[in-house]
Amino acid sequence: MPKEARPSTGEQAKQHAFAQLRQAILHGEMAPAQRLVENELAEQFGVTRASIRAALIDLEAQGLVERIRNRGSRVRVVTVEEAVAITECRMVLEGLCAAKAAVAASDEQLTELADLGTAMTKAVADGEPMTYSELNQELHAKIRQYSGQQTALELLDRLNAQLVRHRFQLALRPGRPQHSLNEHLAMIEAVRARDPQAAEAAVRAHLTSVIEALRD
Amino acid sequence: MPKEARPSTGEQAKQHAFAQLRQAILHGEMAPAQRLVENELAEQFGVTRASIRAALIDLEAQGLVERIRNRGSRVRVVTVEEAVAITECRMVLEGLCAAKAAVAASDEQLTELADLGTAMTKAVADGEPMTYSELNQELHAKIRQYSGQQTALELLDRLNAQLVRHRFQLALRPGRPQHSLNEHLAMIEAVRARDPQAAEAAVRAHLTSVIEALRD
DNA sequence: CCAAACAGAATTGTCAACAATTTCGTCTGC
DNA sequence: GCAGACGAAATTGTTGACAATTCTGTTTGG
Structure with a gap:
């Protein structure tokens, strides 16, 4: 798993991760109901877990991601x-x-x-x-x-x-x-x-x- | 500033902080446009700053709090x-x-x-x-x-x-x-x-x- | 006397390590 | 052969410390 995504210069890490993740979900690159493990995402986007976590909280508020206590996040499936x-x-x-x-x-x-x-x-x-x-x-x-x-x-x-x-x-x-x-x-x-x-x-x-x- | 709020037993810290803060704002205990400093809130509610931070992100999504990059949070004023x-x-x-x-x-x-x-x-x-x-x-x-x-x-x-x-x-x-x-x-x-x-x-x-x- | 530059303090953003919880596979006893 | 207990692995939740940014009051040069 090479870290392809540049850490991005002046941009705040969390914003970067947030935008990136959002785009990925919206463009369908993440399969529906796919598990979103914080560590994997952190490595993939070249940011720390804290930033990913903050981004996931935001995405949950937007209804794009589902989070369950101590169980993790996944792409929300809309019936x-x-x-x-x-x-x-x-x-x-x-x-x-x-x-x-x-x-x-x-x-x-x-x-x-x-x-x-x-x-x-x-x-x-x-x-x-x-x-x-x-x-x-x-x-x-x-x-x-x-x-x-x-x-x-x-x-x-x-x-x-x-x-x-x-x-x-x-x-x-x-x-x-x-x-x-x-x-x-x-x-x-x-x-x-x-x-x-x-x-x-x-x-x-x-x-x-x-x-x-x-x-x- | 005594820490009156109990750390709460089984409840997750972030949820506790979130509910507490939300109630405080809704009941008007926080003046409009009052600054919400993460450290102060953390001590007041007896949780760590990370939990407060997560709660603030949620409250921002709900439109109750306004957050500006590197400048902090405040109670949102609705004109x-x-x-x-x-x-x-x-x-x-x-x-x-x-x-x-x-x-x-x-x-x-x-x-x-x-x-x-x-x-x-x-x-x-x-x-x-x-x-x-x-x-x-x-x-x-x-x-x-x-x-x-x-x-x-x-x-x-x-x-x-x-x-x-x-x-x-x-x-x-x-x-x-x-x-x-x-x-x-x-x-x-x-x-x-x-x-x-x-x-x-x-x-x-x-x-x-x-x-x-x-x-x- | 005023404007711009400059430290100092306060506050948020980020990080890595640790603790708690859940899940899943295995093993024992019946 | 199977039910339930047990334990290891994986994952999230939490903590404290450090770095970066912004604001405030002061100082300095014009």
Whole structure:
């Protein structure tokens, strides 16, 4: 096991370990339910166990890692039921963001949303589900951002982090992009029309359909 | 500075410190923006600095404590703006819970809600704002609980913990209990009628009014 | 008299070693 | 052949000491 990761210059060790571990989990490099032994991680990332420990505590708070007393840590497995519950929360919170974004967004920002819409349409037409999935992410992120609702933004970041695996599965399902495209376009239209209620309704309709798809 | 707190027998030191610190902050024993020096806390609670450190990381994740690199921790101060943003999130999440509770609650649970309603009415009639505030808390907690929505429950717990100070101020405002009582009774009625949409609307109406009151 | 540089103190970040707990394999006794 | 006790290995929890950083009050040069 060579220590490939550089100790990193000015960066604080714990932050480094935290970011590294988080990325590894989010990118699926750690198998679900894989055991995370503090000593191994410490050697792998070139930091001490104390830093790894602090990072694991943070990751537990973010819901990415599960820790049991005296038994160790492992990558948290999100069941389909949990994914549904999480998406329900996303539904109402993103609905709130969309309603606020419809009021608060600048004209330039609305134009960006429109551009994203055409890009998404193109991605579906070209049959590129991965590109579409990325644009999808970007759209949701932009709406959150434009809302100016800091608290909701933080909550949604945490919730989304827990859904990476399920999101992957969903994006590759045949026919799914075509279906969700219309819903996304409706969201964009409602926000651009500066209609808060319509925007919230559109987001809810979209995520309701995502929930149904999750329950395959 | 005598170390009054017993080291606690079987309890893990970190958990002990965490619970103790959390209670202290929530009960307002720590002044807002007060500095939290790890060494002092360690001696005060009779645990080592590492345990305090872990507890502080957890409390930061819960939004109760603010930590700055190499500068230390302090009790987080929630501005009115933040309180509004938090309550907006509460609004949509509790709306979700109420809608689900209207469907999922058992008949006995609905009876409990009705009893709570009469108790609240009595507390207002008797002019006991503190009792009313506690019943208020209990009502919101029960609705959350009956919804069976674990994710929303966790998010709401975190959000509510950040609002203790503002909640206090609001409860003692003259005329406020009378005003909110009707909204609470409407919530109870809608859930008892097993009408999800009405329940969500009632919760939203109530918390919208709370937001207006916050912006005094 | 004021601004910038400079020590000193206070505080957090990091480290390596030690103690406590759990798990898993083995062994004994029936 | 199997149930339960026993013990070794692995892993986490805890401790105290050390290093790095930041803040504060003072001093010095203009």
